[in-house]
Amino acid sequence: MDELAAATEINWPAGVHEVFRRAGVGLVTYVPDAGHTALIELCAADDDMVTNVLTTEEEGVAIATGAWLGGKRSAILMQSSGVGNCINMLSLPVIARVPLLLLVTMRGEWAEFNPWQNPMGRATQASLEAIGVTVLRAETAVDVVETVEQATTMAYDGDQQIAVLLGQRLLGKKRW
Amino acid sequence: MSEVLERRDAVARLLADRGDLLVVTGLGSPTYDVHAAGDHDANYYLWGAMGGASLVGLGLAQAQSSRRVLVITGDGEQLMALGGLSTIAAAHPTNLDIIVLDNEHYGETGMQTSHTGLGIDLAAVAAALGFEDSRVVTTTEQLAQLIADRAVAATGPRLAVLKIRAENLPRSMPSRDAVFIKNRFRAHLGLPPN
Numbered sequence: 001m002d003e004l005a006a007a008t009e010i011n012w013p014a015g016v017h018e019v020f021r022r023a024g025v026g027l028v029t030y031v032p033d034a035g036h037t038a039l040i041e042l043c044a045a046d047d048d049m050v051t052n053v054l055t056t057e058e059e060g061v062a063i064a065t066g067a068w069l070g071g072k073r074s075a076i077l078m079q080s081s082g083v084g085n086c087i088n089m090l091s092l093p094v095i096a097r098v099p100l101l102l103l104v105t106m107r108g109e110w111a112e113f114n115p116w117q118n119p120m121g122r123a124t125q126a127s128l129e130a131i132g133v134t135v136l137r138a139e140t141a142v143d144v145v146e147t148v149e150q151a152t153t154m155a156y157d158g159d160q161q162i163a164v165l166l167g168q169r170l171l172g173k174k175r176w
Numbered sequence: 177m178s179e180v181l182e183r184r185d186a187v188a189r190l191l192a193d194r195g196d197l198l199v200v201t202g203l204g205s206p207t208y209d210v211h212a213a214g215d216h217d218a219n220y221y222l223w224g225a226m227g228g229a230s231l232v233g234l235g236l237a238q239a240q241s242s243r244r245v246l247v248i249t250g251d252g253e254q255l256m257a258l259g260g261l262s263t264i265a266a267a268h269p270t271n272l273d274i275i276v277l278d279n280e281h282y283g284e285t286g287m288q289t290s291h292t293g294l295g296i297d298l299a300a301v302a303a304a305l306g307f308e309d310s311r312v313v314t315t316t317e318q319l320a321q322l323i324a325d326r327a328v329a330a331t332g333p334r335l336a337v338l339k340i341r342a343e344n345l346p347r348s349m350p351s352r353d354a355v356f357i358k359n360r361f362r363a364h365l366g367l368p369p370n
Binding site: 026027050052053054055056058059061062063064065066067068069070071072074088089091092095096097098099156157158159 | 198200220222224225226227228229231232233234235236237238239240243257259260262263266267354355357358361362365367370
C-alpha cells in the first residue's frame, strides 16, 4: 500500500493532506469548521505549507488569486455558510481564470439540529454554480480523497475554479 | 479637509523608482492612477472584486517572499476589507505595503461621503492591529519621507493613508482582460501561464 492508500485507509484528512502535498499546494487558508479540524492541523504542522486564518471566507479567494499570480498553489477550507460570503469575490478567479480549489464542509443537509444552517446549505451548490464555479460532491472518505485529487488537476493544470462539497453525512452528526 | 495631495502626482512619485516592486491596484481610480504613472508588466490591476486588493497583495507577498509588494487602493475599497487587515496583521508578511488613497468619498459612484469622511481613521485601525508602520500623509514632504522609509526593509506589514483631493480625473485605463494581465504578470516573474 502506498502512502496515499495508507492515509486514505486511516482517515480522509490525512489523505487530502497527502494529495495537497503531491499537488504542490503551498498555501492553505480557512475559516475553521469542526469538519476541517484535522486537515487544518495537518497543514499548519507542515513546514512546506503556509496557513492563514481568515475573518471571512472571501479573503481566501483574493489571497488564492494573489498567490497564483506569484506562482504558489493554494486551497481554501470553509463551511457551507461561508460560501455565501464569497460570491462577488469569486468574480476574480473566474474572470482571471485563476486556479481555485475550495473544500466546503456541508451543513444543513443531514441530521442538522440547527435550522439556521439550512437556508445557506440549500443555496451552496446553486450559488457556486451561478457564479461559474464547478461543483463536485463527496460522500465517503474514499470519495473525498479521490475527488480532491482529481480536482487538483482540474484546478491547477486546467485553470478551473472547483469546489468540492463534503457531505454532512460523511462528517457525522454534531454533538450538542 | 486642510492640506491634501494630488493623487496622480502622489502615485507617480511612489512608483518613480519602483525597482522590482510588484503592484496590485484596487478597483476604480487607484487602477487608473497606477496606469497613468506608466503601464508595467509587474502591475496587477483590479477592475472589480471590491475589498480584495490588499488580500491579493497578501497572497502575492506570501508567494514571492523575496519581492516587495505594494497595494495601492482607495478608502472605500479598503473599508470593505477591515477584517482583511486583521488577516494581514496575523499573517505578518514582511514584504507587504498598503497605500490607501483617501479622498473620503466614493469617487466612482457619485462622490458620496465614505466612513473616512465621517471620522474613521484607517491608519489608527492598522496601528491597533499591530502593523509595523502606520501613518497619515498629507504633504509632499511627508510623502518624500514615506518613500524614503518604505525603501527600507520591513519586519511586518505597513500601511499609509494618503489624504488626496476629492476629484474625478480623466480615466487612464489599463486592459480589462484579467487573463491577459495575469499571464503578463506571471511572465514577468518567469512563470508560465499555467
